[in-house]
Amino acid sequence: MLLRSICFFTAIILLVGCKSTSSFVVPPEYYAIDQQSLSSHVHYLADDALKGRASNTEGNDQSALYIAEQLASFNILTLPEQKNYLVPFKLKKHSSYIVGNNVIGYKKGTDKANHYIILSAHFDHIGQKGNRIFNGADDNASGVSGLLEIAKTLAAQETKYSFIFLFTDSEEINLSGAKAFTKMFPDIVKQTKVNVNLDMIAGTNTTKQLHIVSYKINKLLNQSNASLFKQLRKKSAVKVKKGFNQSRKSLGRNRNWNIASDHGAFYKLGVPFIYYGVGEHVHYHRPTDNYENLNKKFLWLASNTIYQHLRFLDKHIQ
Numbered sequence: 001m002l003l004r005s006i007c008f009f010t011a012i013i014l015l016v017g018c019k020s021t022s023s024f025v026v027p028p029e030y031y032a033i034d035q036q037s038l039s040s041h042v043h044y045l046a047d048d049a050l051k052g053r054a055s056n057t058e059g060n061d062q063s064a065l066y067i068a069e070q071l072a073s074f075n076i077l078t079l080p081e082q083k084n085y086l087v088p089f090k091l092k093k094h095s096s097y098i099v100g101n102n103v104i105g106y107k108k109g110t111d112k113a114n115h116y117i118i119l120s121a122h123f124d125h126i127g128q129k130g131n132r133i134f135n136g137a138d139d140n141a142s143g144v145s146g147l148l149e150i151a152k153t154l155a156a157q158e159t160k161y162s163f164i165f166l167f168t169d170s171e172e173i174n175l176s177g178a179k180a181f182t183k184m185f186p187d188i189v190k191q192t193k194v195n196v197n198l199d200m201i202a203g204t205n206t207t208k209q210l211h212i213v214s215y216k217i218n219k220l221l222n223q224s225n226a227s228l229f230k231q232l233r234k235k236s237a238v239k240v241k242k243g244f245n246q247s248r249k250s251l252g253r254n255r256n257w258n259i260a261s262d263h264g265a266f267y268k269l270g271v272p273f274i275y276y277g278v279g280e281h282v283h284y285h286r287p288t289d290n291y292e293n294l295n296k297k298f299l300w301l302a303s304n305t306i307y308q309h310l311r312f313l314d315k316h317i318q
């Protein structure tokens with residue numbers, strides 16, 4: 001009797017509470033991403049001290065070590081049969097060969113351990129020209145920071161699929177890190193359901209929407225789940241827009257978004273992908289792409305949005 005009364009009164013309080021606040025109840029995982037840690041990653045990676053994180057520089061090595069330290073602190077594993085998070089590869093820069101380092105973390109799935117969802121974000125940028133430092137705060141300290149916090153959040157819970165957290169080097173040199181990954185781990189690529197790539201997810205103070213470009217996603221979701229995913233995108237923490245309508249005129253050239261970033265390496269092998277990014281803006285590949293000009297609030301909301309989409313995909317893709 002007592003329990004029933006308590007339940008009754010609790011129900012009344014909850015109903016009144018709901019009515020007086022908002023008719024749209026935000027699910028608890030909506031804002032699962034730690035805003036402060038997110039800002040501190042982006043602050044560290046976009047600092048002048050790292051001198052723009054160009055491949056084969058000290059600042060790039062330091063960025064790779066920072067990411068590896070973070071993965072270790074989240075209890076994320078190294079890739080099976082790899083001793084280290086850092087996985088080196090050779091690439092050609094101008095006329096000579098240099099060594100790049102992808103940083104790779106792994107989380108085992110519960111039901112579909114032999115199938116993968118690969119999350120990627122490149123940590124390199126274009127470095128320095130004379131004494132001008134290109135910090136690449138949005139491109140792509142933003143995506144790396146979002147991916148780190150998503151990895152931390154996913155590490156604390158069960159996922160159906162195995163997740164690979166792929167922080168690529170040398171994206172700015174012809175997607176070399178992502179291409180090296182697909183060459184080194186063909187068996188993983190064969191078993192990959194989808195690559196979700198984050199590149200420039202913060203934008204500037206005028207950024208209003210997150211763009212999404214995808215390939216073969218409807219093959220992974222049945223009709224009813226595809227429509228649920230569409231609904232989820234519509235009520236995301238940020239406005240999500242499918243595709244880009246940046247014209248040849250506004251960009252000065254026609255960009256093929258299927259190969260505009262690391263997801264291109266997966267696309268070329270027929271692997272489904274979803275790419276998240278704000279598109280080019282006034283600070284793109286300029287020294288003004290720095291921490292001060294970054295839209296930190298948008299970065300946080302976009303990271304929450306992507307995290308929630310990932311939870312959905314892990315649960316529903318087949």
Ligand SMILES: [Zn+2]
Nearest residue numbers: 139140199200
């Ligand atoms: Zn980029």
